Amino acid sequence: MTHRQIMEALSGLLLGLFVAILSSTVVSNALPRIVSDLHGSQSTYTWVVTATLLATTVSTPIWGKLADLTSKKLLIQLSLGVYIVGSALAGLSQNSGMLIACRVVQGLGAGGLTALAQVILATMIPPRERGKYNGYLGAVMAVGTIGGPLLGGVIVDTSWLGWRWCFYVGVPFAALALVVLQRTLKLPVIRRTVKVDYLGAVLVSAAVSLLLVWVSLAGDSFAWGSWQTAVMVLGALALAALFVRAELRAAEPIIPMHLFRNRTVSLSVVASLAVGTAMFGATVFLSQYFQISRGKSPTMSGLMSLPMIIGLTACSTVVGRLISASGRWKRYLVAGGVLLTVGFALMSTVRADTSLVLLAGYMFLVGCGLGMTMQNLVLAVQNTVPMSELGAASSVVAFFRTLGGTIGVCALGAVLAAHVKTYTAEGLAGIGVTPAGGDGSLPDVRTLPAPLAHVIEGAYGHATGGVFLIAAPIALAALIAILFVKETPLRTGARPQEPAPAQESVPARG
Structure with missing residues (x-):
């Protein structure tokens, strides 16, 4: 395939990936408003995010295994359909319970989009060239991450739209992706008996x-x-x-256990688990920090996260091209692990009055670290497994990264809630106010008296710094795992030498 043919085939795939990222990020700056309107608590805030990540986590290896057994094109179209249904229902939510349930459906679709994008890319492109195209995936992820919060903020701040459109807005993108995929994605189908575990x-x-x-x-x-x-x-x-x-x-395990006998797979899984825990667990609460501790609007909260996304976009794209040019990848993984650890350590100093310029610099370092590690951990694994297990191996890495993120959001959300409670009680005692029992809902600092608002802002700012303090050693664990990965130069062929499969391969357009 020429570069043009590859890019035509990838157009719908990249649009589908954009939809998956958008579903996660478009609500990030809107969540404080959504949870407040639905009378939810800090636990609700955490679970609206966690529900999607949990569904994505448990469905990723299933989608990946099915990709080894049946039509990848059909599967990614099915995942888009599931996403559309979940999004439409989420926009109709009348309470936090219904919203969380609909986010589960969204997560099932997003799990397919995330896993299958990597698998289909690896099916078409040999590892040596894959770094460059992984850069395109990283760039699309960054655009979705940039555009999502900004779009969500604008929607929430526009009175005649409202937060429900944060869920509706992804539907036309998903529908367009379905049409484009049908016209542009042509893959051979390997006919195998499907035995779902x-x-x-x-x-x-x-x-x-x-x-x-x-x-x-x-x-x-x-x-x-x-x-x-x-x-x-x-x-x-x-x-x-x-x-x-x-x-x-x-007979057809979702996660083949023998994959873990491969040193690169095992260490990449450990690193992905740690990266996911640190990334999702720490960054998901940044919007809450900007809106509650700094008093910013949802739109401004999205703009203030740009340094992290710029770092992720630049490093993902540039490093992808460097890897394709040289065939070497470990040096960039190590550099990414270092930047991620240092960035989170610096962000642990965040408080309600931290200089926004300094904070932007810290976020840029974290973004660079993420751009160098996320896609390239998958690339390292894909380079060491046969084509017949490409889907399972790719989805294993994505599974543990999302699992880490799910655990991180849940665990660090619980830590944040506990610290906020402690710091708020201390702050109220300092101004001579006796804490009153509340319903646990997120505060709207715009409606509070100035002294009380100052206490709440300080509590959330201090607690957010504590979350990053926990994320830093987790990122260090990822770096340690990366250091022990053995570098294998990227192959220039589509697959390693392996015995011919027993199943009959039937070239088909599907």
Whole structure:
């Protein structure tokens, strides 16, 4: 395929990926307003994000495995359809429970878009050239990340639209992606008997869900060292053990366990888990910080996150081209891990009165670190596995990155809520006010008296810095895992040498 043919084939794919990113980012600056209007709490704020990430996490390996068994084009069109349904229903939500449920449906569609974009790209392009095109994926992710918060902020700040349009706005993009994919994406279909590992899907979903419910409730509904904690943690571990056993026996496991005998896969999974935990867990609360601690509008909150996105866009695109030119990738992964760790460490100093110029510099470092690590961890794994397991291997990395993000949002959200409560009580005591029991909903500082607003702003600012303080050592763990990855020069062929598959390959346009 020529570059032009590849870009034509990628056009609908990139548009679909943009839709997936948009679904996550368009609500980020609108969430404080949405949760407030639906009378939700800090826990609601966390779970509106976590629900999507959880659904994306558990569905990613399923989409990836199906990509190895059936038509990739059909699957990505199906995932777009699921996303459209979830988005339309989310815009109709009347309470926080309904919104969270609809976000689950959105996440199922986004999981397919995220996993299949990497798989289809790897199907068409050999590893040596893939770095450049991974740069395009990174750029689209950055555009979605930039445009989403800005678009969401404008929608919320426009009185005749309202926050419900944050969910409706992705529907026409998804519909357009369906049309473009139908016209431009032509892939050969390998006819294989589809044996979906339903038991594995149920077990991994139950294990992850139970773990996240524990993380979100511990410290609030019950103590971290209580019997409820013991039951939930042991239950999650037991379900995880059953999942591993089921995968070892399954004819077509969702996550083939033998992949973890590959050193590059295992270490990349550890690094992706840590990167996801730090990235999602820390950055998702930036909009809340800007709106509550700094008193900015949703639109301004989106603009103030631009330094991070600029860093991600620039490094993803430039580094992708450098990797394609040289065939070497580890040096950029190491540099990205260093920048990510340093950036989060600096952001741990954030308070309500931190210089916005300094904060912009810190966010730029974090963005550069993310741009150098996220896509290239997937590339490193794809370079070491046969084509027959490309979907499963790619989705394993995406699965653990999203799992880390889900755990990070949930755990760091619980930490943030606990710290806000503590710092608010201390601040109120300092001005001679006795804390009153509230409903736990997010405060609207615009409606509070100045002394009380100052206390709330300081509490959220200090608590946000604490979240980044936890994210820094997690990013360091990713760096340590990257250091032990053995670099293998990128292949110039489409696949490594491997035995011919037993299944009959039928070239078909699909």
